[in-house]
Amino acid sequence: MEMIKLTIDNKTVEVQKGASILDAAKTVGINIPTLCYLHLHDLNITNKPAGCRVCVVEVKGRRNLAPACVTECTEGMVVNTHNIRVLNSRKTVLELILSDHPTDCLICSKSGNCDLQTLAQEMGIRQIRYQGEQSHYREDTSPAIIRDVDKCIMCRRCEMMCNDVQTVGVLSAVNRGFMSVVAPAFERNLDHSECTYCGQCVAVCPTGALTEVDHTNKVIRALADPSKTVIVQTAPAVRAALGEEFGLEPGTLVTGKMVSALKGLGFDYVFDTDFAADLTIMEEGTELLDRLSRFMNGDKTVKMPILTSCCPGWVNFFEHQFPDMLDIPSTARSPQQMFGSIAKTYFAEKLGIKRENMVVVSIMPCLAKKYECSREEFKVDGNPDVDFAVSTRELAHLIKQANIDFNGLPEEDFDRPLGESTGASVIFGATGGVIEAATRTAYEVFTGKKLEKVDFEQLRGMEWIRRAEVDFDGTPIKIGIAHGLGNARKLLEEIRDGKADFHAIEIMACPGGCIGGGGQPLHHGDSSILKSRTAALYREDAGKPIRKSHENPFIQKLYEEFLGKPCGHKSHHLLHTHYFDKSNPIEVD
Amino acid sequence: MAKFKIHLLVCGGTGCRASESEALFHNLKATISEKGLENEVQVITTGCFGFCEKGPIVKVMPDNTFYTQVTPADAIEIIEEHVIKGRKVQRLLYENPETKEKVVDSKKMGFYRKQLRIALRNCGFIDPENIDEYIGRDGYMALGKCLTELTPEQVIEIMKKSGLRGRGGGGFPAGLKWEITRASKADQKYVVCNADEGDPGAFMDRSILEGDPHSVIEAMAICGYCIDASKGLVYIRAEYPLAIERLKTAIKQAREYGLLGENVLGTGFSFDIELRYGAGAFVCGEETALIHSMEGLRGEPTVKPPFPSVSGYLGKPTNVNNVETFANVPVIINRGAEWFASIGTEKSRGTKVFALAGKINNVGLIEVPMGITLREVIYEIGGGIKDGKEFKAVQTGGPSGGCLTQRHLDTPIDYDNLIAAGSMMGSGGMIVMDEDDCMVSIAKFYLDFTVEESCGRCAPCRIGNKRLIEILEKICKGEGTMDDLDNLRNLSQVIKDTSLCGLGQTSPNPVLSTMENFYEEYIAHVMDKKCPSGQCKSLLQYIIDAENCVGCTACARNCPVNAIIGERKGVHVIDQAVCIKCGACMEKCKFNAVFIK
Amino acid sequence: MTTIKSLDDLRKIKSSVQSKLALRERSDHPDQLVQVRVAMATCGIASGAKIVMDYMMVELEKRNIESIVTQTGCMGYCYAEPTIEVTVPGKDPIVFGYVDTKKADQIIEKYIKNGELVEGIIPVNYESIDEK
């Protein structure tokens, strides 16, 4: 590789050809500020519109200033990142951005977590010399995401996520000049678009323009209502990320502290979505084996491959974009909904209370879960199986509001019966985890043999699309994995074109899986955080005494006492669902 | 084939068509057939003659008689008097404004005397819809020469030697660009002609496409040969329907002749051209934005490098030149690099086409050798300032350019001198202003344009220009402060320094150059709350002079908002609270009783 | 339309269309050309000016003399019609009277080609034709 030598702030730097000034500066400890720039190394996601101009630097011999994020280093280049010309320009540009931005920071939901606010603070902006007209847009509230476009700074990160990574295509820059903004088609609300609520736009928004719908107050009110039994479930990925909100290292597992905190908040029962994940494996695994054996016996009517259905963003995606393939995904509900369904039937019966008097709260790394629990098909007489889905970030707020010193909490265990889970369910939170969990169970059921080594390394990793073959005692089972909806689209198109011969495919809407969900603590562009969270989940799995879903004693008990058998009549009613064609056909008058 | 004794050339440019030159054309034809002269007199629609001020133009050949401001009704007289009786129609001849003499030969008119038409060589001379006429003027010979006698490297060498620089604004050497694109390796490359002329007040490229479309087609093919591209695209403004029609016709004819398509002139070279339409975005004149627009995207510019020569349309190496640049190419090949390089100045060879407009007597399209002075252009070609007013400034380079003043009048015009003087060549708009023009308002006018045309991608251009115009508006309203002037200057500098593309990097130029050259006007607005040119409405009052007012009521009757009170034969008064400052009263007063304070 | 298959084809088309444009090309710089103006008012046409004009146009081209032939109004020499005015570059215009095709031939051969004077020159005392 060719090396380039240059000088940045009087320091000599040697970098590989092709490196940007920004990257080169970093190697010698010079952190040039950025705003629109986003580079998630481990996922190979980049956003470099060079639009904010905050990273401009002076390059000797160049007429104007150069954006460090996209300017390639050249041999002998002399760069100054903070002389008076650069500083004045950077501050002026920042003042301009602030002049078209509301200054209600004190009550902004992004306060303290806003890249723009941080930058203004670091640059010491104390006045905005250039005041003038500000853009005003209607606030758009959907079941999961709020768009407060007045706060949009046109960094285009959300647009990149929605189009390039997720290929959902809901957001686009519209209008031009001062009027330009990122919006759905015809500036309609998100709930009139094909939005999957994956929340990746929220995950990368540097300001308060895109945030989640906040249900914390509803939870507080439910907890305060003596007539309600309030139970909570926590998704696998939450425990690997919540600690970040309290200053802990990314990848710190806080399962026990989280349980303590939830109890401290006043939940009557603290359960685990992991339990429902084990249940999902039972249902989805049975469905897989059923289809697989019929397929291998030459049944031409059976559809292959089977696709996982636990990710609500992914479900929204195929309902909108692949209405012709609604019969391929598993009909199993997601763990969140299975939990809600079991809680408001089996567990409510056990407690002897009416479902109306039970409130099920779920703590999710995900924003699409907010939409999922509001779906009509997951309600009984208008009463939803899951009442509120709150994000990891909202949970942190709840804990802080309850004056709980999170880091000083003791570690506690989940309540039973719906709090017991296996290692298989914990890894649901990482890409490849669901299919690995399913494989552990399916292998034993299919072959009748005990699985000695439960770790399937070939199914793990961060690669966008992974293909693996697992030997089911002589029968090769072909498995596909995709995370990020754009990659899901690629696999689906392969299937549609008859080019794929998978038996089972796992799809997660968010890059990295649930650990990278739209409801997780913000990574601010550091993708190593996602890797740490993933590692934490696999650590938790490895430490579990039981690592196969079908071995969960409480799951076995649930079938004995209540459900009968997997994919049986009752299961079908409570744990399965059907999908809707939500594409936008051309209807003619 | 009929052997015509007389050719009548009728200008079919947009300007003249707006003044009914089409009806004129039909009337001429009708009269000719009425008189049974079809076999002797030919009427031809040509491209723009340039002298738009006096359009529609009719030129009679071979007498070389130049008629101006011809109406459809004049057709009969031209045929009966000139064609049949051989008597020139005196009243339609151009009158020298100084000597009051009638001028017959256009070359003897001040407007044409100093011009040198290279890019416009065929405009107003041939029928742009007839490929034969183009061929008769050496058309496609340059392409033939390149394909049969010269290697691509040799052609590029000629182009480099000629010193031709891009006429679209930047002034990048065309030959060098071709060389770089040639050096980029790819399975497919593209030649793109930028015909998205969006500069307000500029219509050079349109006139070339309307008057001589084949010259552009030929040049694109030559470029294709040089850079190894088989496909050409013309990105043309949808607002140019006539140019589009002419270009389509020309492409069709060239295809029928086999001058476009497979195996051109039996040499094995293949090249064809498609049209892509712009849709009203000035920023698409920037080449990366143009390419995105051709790809069906929002026309937002992106950072260079990569340059289009390396990665352009659909990610392939793409050579983008504008219409005028291309129009020069065939002549350079035919007449040689030395010939071309002998015209103009050392660093700016050849000629430049300007759209001369504003407060000038001879509005029109002119082509002059580089190095000519502004004085020559304004006073000799342009015939001086309209209505005998005082010259104040000339704006070149459109919204990216600046204002030049009295002291720049003797500066030779070329790329570098204009930049040194705080303006730029731009695509060739040249707007003359007189004593009545307020320079703060002019800066505001251009900023208004930039704000509307900014794509919104980068913050300094999107928000900065908006803030600039807000400050200018404040100043024009008399609410400006000295701090505002400092802010204007700092903000302008930052926008130039930090914007992503050429639009933002140059958009503050009108502000900076008017501040540089007319600072006293800014001060007058800010300190004295006065607009010296009487243009800024908020800073002026219409007052009725009691001594002169006779009470005729003309002003009161014509006031659109009934702001004038007064009895018949009594002194009238304007209610300043109601007055909208439209100036109708002043216009209607026959007694000079209304004045501006 | 036929396809142009080679550079030679192109040259052929060029030379065939060039004569059509020649009228315009030449008259764009008339000072360097032989200019013939034929008086074509009623009196001129009656006495055969049209024939003379056609003859001059055809013959001058045939004999490769770069020239332009135009018509003018009555020159005021009705007694001598048809009259033509010939201007050879660098010389004063000369008006010939009683021109027929034979005389026209002489004018071309003797006066235009060799500068020899031909009979029938009308004394130059007229005013410019256009300004009447």
Place this chain on the structure above:
Amino acid sequence: MASINIKLNQEKVSQLQDICKEFNNDKGELINVLHKAQHLFGYLPAEVQEVIAHELKTSAAHVYGVVTFYSFFTMTPKGEHPISICMGTACYVRGAEKVLDEFKRILKVKVGETTPDGKFSLSCLRCVGACGLAPVVMVGEKVFGRVSPDGVKDIIGEYTK
């Protein structure tokens, strides 16, 4: 999630589909397709954009993003007599702004609006290239040159007979 009904008749839809097909349903040709569609409908309502997005297999947001970027495209129907005032520099320095003000005053609409009776719409454009006739006003295809504020009434009068 509410789906959007596209209320176009079959004939219009097929016409749109034909336009898209003419360009091989290539989304790179979006701007050419939009030009043709606007020519057909006079403007580009949301429904039309949705059909185009569907045919070209791109998102409606993208189509809308493009439509709103280019000033030539409009989502509101033009008046029966669209009036455009040239705001090119040549026209501006020769008083186009005053002419525009007069149109606004008489028609009681702003730039970009259509009169309530649908008769006139008012817009500005940049240089029609008839700078010799500045200031220039276009009504439909007809060009009016050297327009003074006084003459505005007459121009409107021509179309209100």
